[in-house]
Amino acid sequence: MNWKLFIARRIYKDNEGGKEVSKPAIRIAMAGIAIGLAVMIISVAVVIGFKHQVRDKVIGLSSDILVTSMDEAQAYQTTPVAGGDSVMQVLRSLPSVSHVQRYASKPGMIMTADNFQGMLLKGIAQEYDMTFLQNHLLEGEIPAFTDSIASNKVLVSRTIADRLSLKVGDNLYTYYLENNIRARRLTVSGIYQTNFSAYDDLFLITDLYTVVRLNNWEKDQVGGLEIEVSDYALLEQVNDNIRGLFDEKSDRYGNMYYSRTVEEVYPQIFAWLDLLDVNVWVILILMVGVAGFTMISGLLIIILERTNMIGVLKALGADNTAVRKIFLSFSVLLIRKGMLWGNIVALSFCILQYYFKIVKLDPATYYVDSVPVELNIGVWLLLNICTLIVSVLMLVGPSYLVGRIHPAKSVRFE
Incomplete structure (x- = not known):
């Protein structure tokens, strides 16, 4: 012992x-x-x-990797890139890529009878992963957004809904300024809250078809492609693979692709x-x-x-x-x-x-x-x-x- x-x-x-x-x-x-x-x-x-x-x-607000145009005209409205089936298929075939989805955005303004609010309309299509939005949905429902038909429905944040006294089922009028003023009437189908002020203060979610038409883009043009990776530890490796395929290369409209990780998009x-x-x-x-x-x-x-x-x-x-x-x-x-x-x-x-x-x-x-x-x-x-x-x-x-x-x-x- x-x-x-x-x-x-x-x-x-x-x-x-x-x-x-x-x-x-x-x-x-x-x-x-x-x-x-x-x-x-x-x-x-x-x-x-x-x-x-x-x-x-x-990542839920955007994605692990963003593929957009090299030439960004404004902070939230980029020059479009071709994002058709062939491009998406190439991205999906890359190792460690689990999901690819398209989006487009359009800055504008919401006006009600007694108030107004600047906003950014984000369009998403049928392949969009709704998990994040579903987890942060407070009221209403998420419509079946597509790239082929206008739903005329929109998701708004709790911040915007409270500021403009909106509730599910209300109609709101949105305005977009280019050569002339364009208007769209949308119906509030759901209210979400992410507690991310930079997102909640601005974003409205609708279908990709509506945003593409507001931007006067071709049917296969999008604001960018959001790519999810199966393992976050492989983020840089996947991004390097994408850059090898797309960076400094132009689509059929002459716009150059540019790939960035979420850490490069939000460095601060x-x-x-x-x-x-x-x-x-x-x-x-x-x-x-x-x-x-x-x-x-x-x-x-x-x-x-x-x-x-x-x-x-x-x-x-x-x-x-x-x-x-x-x-x-x-x-x-x-x-x-x-x-x-x-x-x-x-x-x-x-x-x-x-x-x-x-x-x-x-x-x-x-x-x-x-x-x-x-x-x-x-x-x-x-x-x-x-x-x-x-x-x-x-x-x-x-x-x-x-x-x-x-x-x-x-x-x-x-």
Whole structure:
């Protein structure tokens, strides 16, 4: 039997290893480990959840990769490119491409009896993936949008609906200015809300046929093609493949194709998300430092209070290494208990937040209405393992204090 571990367990079971003086210090040390680990787990879970939710929302509003014209006339109205069946078939045949869909846009204005609103009309066709819109639909229904017939129906955001006092079934008049003013009457078939202000403040969704006609484009011309990839990790690779096929090449109307990833389209958002990783590293370093130093103080107090025991062990023939292993084993037991409580607190918070959305956020600022959490099992295990290893390594140095305790002097202390 390992006698060093046996003694460490006896010290640990002796009212948590402490006498009257060391008991508070030991409990503070365990609390430091528990709080530090809980904060680390929660911080990582929140950052991972936040990054994934915001990224998925940005991708849902557009797609993983956009193929548009090189010559952009305006911020939201691009020169069209040919997006017929042959082009879509080539894109669909590329490895790791899971879906291809067309879109077109047209800036205009909504006018009601007592108000008006600038907007961007986005046209989509029958192949469009409606999952994102369906998940964010608040009222009404999504019509069967196509590229062959005008539906005269539109989806509006909750922001625009509230601003213009619109509800499902209402008619709204939209106006488009080119050489002359063109008007379209559309019926509100549904109201959505993404909490992404740049989208909710502007976009109306209708059929591709209507937008193509408003732009006076040919039937096979579109504003761009949105491409979804099967694995986000392969985003750059797929985009390079598309660029190899289309970039700097013209369609039959003489317009050049241009491929961009969602990270290139919205660089400011993804740069902001990358900065969150820096915050996580700062939190991890601070929490590991706090937990480690509280354990160091607790171990030093225990060693000083067990001076008599150390002297007796050395008098019986135990060397400094063996005594150090006793106190390091004892520290591992304390760290393990602190980590247990830290995991309980962190997992409880994550579960409650995931199901009940206890902590709310301002969606106008953070794009989500509550703090998102996503617990990655691999990251959770890594945090626990690294916390245990780093905490024990930080105690190796202070454990050398036992070498300065001499049996002849220590056994007289009681």
